[in-house]
Amino acid sequence: MENTTRRNFIKTAAAASTLPLVAKNIDSKPKAMKSIFVHHVFFWLKNPSSQADRDKLVEGLMTLTKIKHIKTWHIGVPAGTSREVIDGSYAISWLNTLKDRTAQDAYQIDPIHLAFVDNYKHLWEKVVVYDSIDAI
């Protein structure tokens, strides 16, 4: 290896090795989730006071986390905030992001999703779903 070439290679390799650090710095600023499909589901249970039913629904939602069309997911409970505009009456929330509408359509008919509805729908009394795509 000629001397200048070697020096340039080392410089390039060293620059590449700092990429994870740069990425970490960028992550500390609010990060836009762009070009995604947001699917947010809120469940109200037939027996809202039953911890067993909540646990069972969470168990069911965990099966959905294996569906390959999903990019990111969160299983939630009300955060305990209580301003006038807040609806904290649901029992369990299920948030996921997907690439686009095509991925969401595929998710809906995925065998894992169909089995979830069949096996756990006896638990809920009401479901409200909000689907969103990028506004800008």
Added chain:
Amino acid sequence: MENTTRRNFIKTAAAASTLPLVAKNIDSKPKAMKSIFVHHVFFWLKNPSSQADRDKLVEGLMTLTKIKHIKTWHIGVPAGTSREVIDGSYAISWLNTLKDRTAQDAYQIDPIHLAFVDNYKHLWEKVVVYDSIDAI
């Protein structure tokens, strides 16, 4: 630089430079969002058919993306899905994730948030907020 040392340095630097590729492979599986506070807001406008009012609200929400307590954010519109359980009647959605309840409380009283409410609240007729923390 002695020859073996130099070879080891190049090997290490080269290995480090492949990290972004490894991270990309991991990201292709559904990824849990854990230890977060999810804040999802849905806005119904006084003039839902006014594109100018929608644009104005999006402009306002964009100011919120500078609030340092936010980790990730998404400004949405209904995705056009239409099953019975889907509520697609809102005009604009505003999703963000934060570290925890403390960060959400700080976000609520951040001057940028207070200015947003003051400057844009004339646009909306109804707001519904869902706050969630990890169920498991």
